[in-house]
Amino acid sequence: MTEKIRETGERVTIRTVAEDAGVSTAAVSKVLRNAYGVSDTLRSKVLTSIEKLGYRPSTAARGMRGKTYSIGLLLTEMENAFLPKVVRGAKEVFGAANYQVMIGVGEAQASIEQSLIDSMMDMRMDGVLLVAPRLTGTVLAGYAAKTPLVVIGHHEPSAETFDTVNSDDVAGAREAVCALIASGYRDIHMTSLSQRRFDMPAGEGEVFTMRETGYLAAMQEAGLSDRARIWRLREREGCEGPPLTDLLKVGPRPEAVFCWSDIHALELINLAWSRGVRVPEDLAIVGYDDTPAAGMPIVGLSSVNQQGADLGRQAARAMLSRIEGRTTPEHILLEPALKTRRSSGS
Amino acid sequence: MTEKIRETGERVTIRTVAEDAGVSTAAVSKVLRNAYGVSDTLRSKVLTSIEKLGYRPSTAARGMRGKTYSIGLLLTEMENAFLPKVVRGAKEVFGAANYQVMIGVGEAQASIEQSLIDSMMDMRMDGVLLVAPRLTGTVLAGYAAKTPLVVIGHHEPSAETFDTVNSDDVAGAREAVCALIASGYRDIHMTSLSQRRFDMPAGEGEVFTMRETGYLAAMQEAGLSDRARIWRLREREGCEGPPLTDLLKVGPRPEAVFCWSDIHALELINLAWSRGVRVPEDLAIVGYDDTPAAGMPIVGLSSVNQQGADLGRQAARAMLSRIEGRTTPEHILLEPALKTRRSSGS
DNA sequence: GTGAAAGCGCTAACAT
DNA sequence: ATGTTAGCGCTTTCAC
Numbered sequence: 001m002t003e004k005i006r007e008t009g010e011r012v013t014i015r016t017v018a019e020d021a022g023v024s025t026a027a028v029s030k031v032l033r034n035a036y037g038v039s040d041t042l043r044s045k046v047l048t049s050i051e052k053l054g055y056r057p058s059t060a061a062r063g064m065r066g067k068t069y070s071i072g073l074l075l076t077e078m079e080n081a082f083l084p085k086v087v088r089g090a091k092e093v094f095g096a097a098n099y100q101v102m103i104g105v106g107e108a109q110a111s112i113e114q115s116l117i118d119s120m121m122d123m124r125m126d127g128v129l130l131v132a133p134r135l136t137g138t139v140l141a142g143y144a145a146k147t148p149l150v151v152i153g154h155h156e157p158s159a160e161t162f163d164t165v166n167s168d169d170v171a172g173a174r175e176a177v178c179a180l181i182a183s184g185y186r187d188i189h190m191t192s193l194s195q196r197r198f199d200m201p202a203g204e205g206e207v208f209t210m211r212e213t214g215y216l217a218a219m220q221e222a223g224l225s226d227r228a229r230i231w232r233l234r235e236r237e238g239c240e241g242p243p244l245t246d247l248l249k250v251g252p253r254p255e256a257v258f259c260w261s262d263i264h265a266l267e268l269i270n271l272a273w274s275r276g277v278r279v280p281e282d283l284a285i286v287g288y289d290d291t292p293a294a295g296m297p298i299v300g301l302s303s304v305n306q307q308g309a310d311l312g313r314q315a316a317r318a319m320l321s322r323i324e325g326r327t328t329p330e331h332i333l334l335e336p337a338l339k340t341r342r343s344s345g346s
Numbered sequence: 347m348t349e350k351i352r353e354t355g356e357r358v359t360i361r362t363v364a365e366d367a368g369v370s371t372a373a374v375s376k377v378l379r380n381a382y383g384v385s386d387t388l389r390s391k392v393l394t395s396i397e398k399l400g401y402r403p404s405t406a407a408r409g410m411r412g413k414t415y416s417i418g419l420l421l422t423e424m425e426n427a428f429l430p431k432v433v434r435g436a437k438e439v440f441g442a443a444n445y446q447v448m449i450g451v452g453e454a455q456a457s458i459e460q461s462l463i464d465s466m467m468d469m470r471m472d473g474v475l476l477v478a479p480r481l482t483g484t485v486l487a488g489y490a491a492k493t494p495l496v497v498i499g500h501h502e503p504s505a506e507t508f509d510t511v512n513s514d515d516v517a518g519a520r521e522a523v524c525a526l527i528a529s530g531y532r533d534i535h536m537t538s539l540s541q542r543r544f545d546m547p548a549g550e551g552e553v554f555t556m557r558e559t560g561y562l563a564a565m566q567e568a569g570l571s572d573r574a575r576i577w578r579l580r581e582r583e584g585c586e587g588p589p590l591t592d593l594l595k596v597g598p599r600p601e602a603v604f605c606w607s608d609i610h611a612l613e614l615i616n617l618a619w620s621r622g623v624r625v626p627e628d629l630a631i632v633g634y635d636d637t638p639a640a641g642m643p644i645v646g647l648s649s650v651n652q653q654g655a656d657l658g659r660q661a662a663r664a665m666l667s668r669i670e671g672r673t674t675p676e677h678i679l680l681e682p683a684l685k686t687r688r689s690s691g692s
Numbered sequence: 693g694t695g696a697a698a699g700c701g702c703t704a705a706c707a708t
Numbered sequence: 709a710t711g712t713t714a715g716c717g718c719t720t721t722c723a724c
Contacts, residue, residue, distance in 0.1 A: 013701055023709045029703060037709055059468040060414070061701035063406030064716040070465065072448075078433055079638075084424040087451060100465045102418075103449040105433060119446045120417070122405040123469065270643045292425075293639050296612065298619045370695040375719060383693055407717035410700040546720055 012055045021049040026181055029134055032057055033066075063124030067308075070100045071127045071319060072120030075136060079110045079236075081262070082308055083289035086131055086152065089312025099126070110134045121147055127319045130154070132207070148322040150315045156204050156331075163322060163330040165315040167306030169207050173214025174338035176258050176286045176304050179338055181222045183345045185256040185284055188224070190215045191268070192260045194232045194241050208260040211288065215258055229254070244268055248275065256284035256344070262291045265301055269343060282344040290339050300342035307334055358401045365393040378403060379412070409470030416446045417665060418466030418474045420430035423454045425582075426609070427637035428654055432477055432498065436656025443666055445472070454581075456480045467493050473665045476500070478553070494668040496661050502550050502677075509668060509676040511661040513652030515553050522604050522632045522650050525684055527568045529691045531602040531630055536561045536571070537614070538606045540578045540587050555607040557634065561604055575600070582609055590614055594621065602630035602690070608637045611647055615689060626691040631636025636685050646688035653680050 018025045021126055030038050033044040033279040059068045075083055104116035108331055120128050132153035144161035152165045161218050180188050192208045234241030244267050259265035265287025272279050279285055287294055291304035314332050364371045377392040405414045421429055440447050450462035459479055466474050478499035489495055490507035498511045510519050526534050538554045556628035565574040569659030590613050611633025618625050625631055633640055634653035660678050
């Protein structure tokens with residue numbers, strides 16, 4: 001470690017800057033934080049020295065007393081093509097406020113997610129932003145007691161200690177299914193995930209649960225309740241649960257399928273293509289998330305767009321206000337919009 | 347300190363643990379780091395207290411004296427579907443060695459990348475791993491002087507102060523083009539990016555430059571040099587440079603196109619589909635990276651697979667050995683393999 | 693084998 | 709408006 005320093009000479013600390021500028025370390029610190037009570041003369045002297053010496057504050061040292069100007073962003077997994085937009089939106093707002101964003105990737109396992117959140121707190125990040133965590137409300141509340149916490153993709157409007165930012169998944173699903181109904185489809189099934197929790201109050205739960213609610217509501221409103229059927233399938237290959245192929249095997253096949261996510265929808269559209277099942281003539285498909293692949297002309301998958309960038313921006317704003325002291329919870333719901341393409345028919 | 351009641355909220359520090367276990371803070375620190383000279387009795391006492399109190403070492407405080415057991419992973423951008431595998435591979439190795447990985451996303455801008463690397467160093471991360479950075483060798487060397495540095499996707503085998511891990515892009519491109527030639531195609535063009543630097547020694551440069559070299563070599567070996575043509579296009583919509591549509595406009599159209607990346611290849615395959623140009627009958631296409639979208643049956647894009655997970659693993663191993671003191675550079679080259687699908691013909 | 697004590701580079705009272 | 713100074717929670721000699 002000492003040898004490392006020898007390369008460029010002594011490490012430049014706040015003291016080096018103070019000496020160079022002929023002021024106290026407190027003065028430098030104040031300039032750094034734009035604190036009250038610094039004359040323009042002092043400020044410019046300090047800034048000049050900082051520039052000259054190439055000084056950079058140690059985040060580690062800062063973390064011991066004050067803030068680190070960094071926030072941790074936890075992604076459930078990297079494979080989901082919907083996440084980049086969320087990240088971009090969040091970074092946009094955080095960046096403008098001079099916060100650095102460090103991302104942790106959870107590998108879709110709750111234990112890894114927790115370990116990462118712990119690490120972010122160990123690093124004294126100023127806040128933690130979770131995207132679609134596989135964690136229960138209780139666990140989240142535990143973290144919220146120790147750090148500013150905002151969660152995207154977890155419906156819990158009654159949470160008192162952290163904020164949630166979501167797309168209105170019930171409305172999005174309803175819109176998708178209504179569109180299918182309007183196109184004349186009647187036998188409409190849905191693909192979803194296996195339930196993980198059963199005791200959530202109405203209006204709370206994971207996103208796929210909300211989408212199931214929207215699906216069922218739309219079916220009921222159209223008097224199609226008896227045709228409704230939800231397939232609880234594994235998320236992707238390698239996951240537990242029955243495979244998507246089951247759905248295509250059913251005979252008679254449904255006329256249309258609403259998939260809780262593009263992950264399923266893309267798999268299904270490819271499966272159909274491989275087996276000569278025409279989309280949408282033999283089977284109409286609507287997905288969710290409007291990922292880049294859905295938008296490829298060759299794919300043409302109708303999908304519900306949930307404004308990823310906006311989710312990220314709103315969550316970042318919530319985070320900033322929470323860091324600045326807000327304690328009353330905020331629960332934001334954004335309006336999704338169906339993007340219609342070939343796969344859902346006319 | 348005495349009267350203060352330990353309610354939930356009192357931060358558990360190394361001192362709390364020391365008091366609880368009836369030992370010194372130094373002892374606790376030693377147990378934490380598996381340092382030499384701790385009796386089993388002491389160790390178990392300390393471990394018990396740590397467990398009981400739920401103690402977690404502050405990374406921030408650690409960063410001021412020793413290591414943080416965290417490494418920074420910089421991604422050029424999140425949109426590239428090739429990156430998740432690299433990240434997974436790297437995390438696998440780092441995780442096994444008890445290092446946490448924090449990811450920074452560069453938004454494809456050199457300045458943002460630099461700012462993120464700086465932040466990682468400010469946080470006293472133990473090393474920085476760069477994936478496909480948009481930075482010059484000189485800049486990289488500058489960072490390498492201050493922190494252990496490993497770079498994926500940047501060819502610079504002569505670098506003395508940092509390690510590089512790459513797929514053999516020249517070989518990969520050659521393989522792809524040879525396969526097209528073997529299928530009978532002669533008029534084979536290539537899409538690449540606009541040059542950013544002109545004075546790199548042979549064997550060095552950005553990945554697309556290496557792939558151009560492989561393309562030209564394969565064409566020359568087949569006596570097709572006079573048919574070779576490289577289209578320097580923008581990376582994707584929103585970037586600078588001429589659009590990919592130019593290529594389809596050319597008449598007579600080439601028989602086949604080797605794209606430096608699936609980003610171009612997917613755009614091209616969709617463009618062709620939209621305009622009724624049949625793939626591969628009218629135009630054969632080969633991409634690079636073998637991203638998930640390329641593997642979708644409906645797309646069927648031949649693409650060069652560069653073993654993303656292996657790149658990540660090897661880079662992580664290099665990082666670990668560098669952190670443990672290695673100073674001689676390592677430059678690793680992995681063998682890519684063409685994955686053949688419909689888009690390149692028979 | 694174990695502990696006392698000196699920092700690491702900052703921030704935030706509190707003085708001046 | 710500026711400076712002095714006491715820590716923050718660790719690691720690391722250096723005594724014992």
